[in-house]
Amino acid sequence: MAGLFFSAASCDSTTYEEISDNTPITSIVKYEADIKPIIENSCISCHSSSSSAPLTNYSQVRANIDNIINRIQRPAGDPLRMPQGGSLPQNQINIIVKWKADGLIEN
Numbered sequence: 001m002a003g004l005f006f007s008a009a010s011c012d013s014t015t016y017e018e019i020s021d022n023t024p025i026t027s028i029v030k031y032e033a034d035i036k037p038i039i040e041n042s043c044i045s046c047h048s049s050s051s052s053a054p055l056t057n058y059s060q061v062r063a064n065i066d067n068i069i070n071r072i073q074r075p076a077g078d079p080l081r082m083p084q085g086g087s088l089p090q091n092q093i094n095i096i097v098k099w100k101a102d103g104l105i106e107n
Contacts, residue, residue, distance in 0.1 A: 023091060029099040031058050031106045038092050042083050062104050069097055 029035065039047075039055050047055040055061050061068070071082035072093050081087060088096075099105070 025094060025098045028105060029095055029102050031061065031099065031104070034095055035061060035099050038088070038096065042088055042092070046084065058106050065096075065100050065104065069100065072096065 036058075039061055043055050047053055049056045053064070055064065055068075068082075071080060072088050074081035076087065
């Protein structure tokens, strides 16, 4: 006669939303608080004020937002994908896309 076997597994208390790169962004995205840190950490090393395509301030990032979104969403292996040598985490891409959808708010 076969018996039933139950196994108890320990569950982590971390929710899907806490670990997902696609966590919904519920607040309004603003340049100073949300976008500037991403640009400074991931883009400024190549896009400094002395580069041909600087992204050092709100006006420059705003003026180039369509190109930025295009470049960061390109498929892996595409030579035009940015940043070079890697990619932004999906949650940071989502923040940039939402910033545009929210109206490119500065402060």
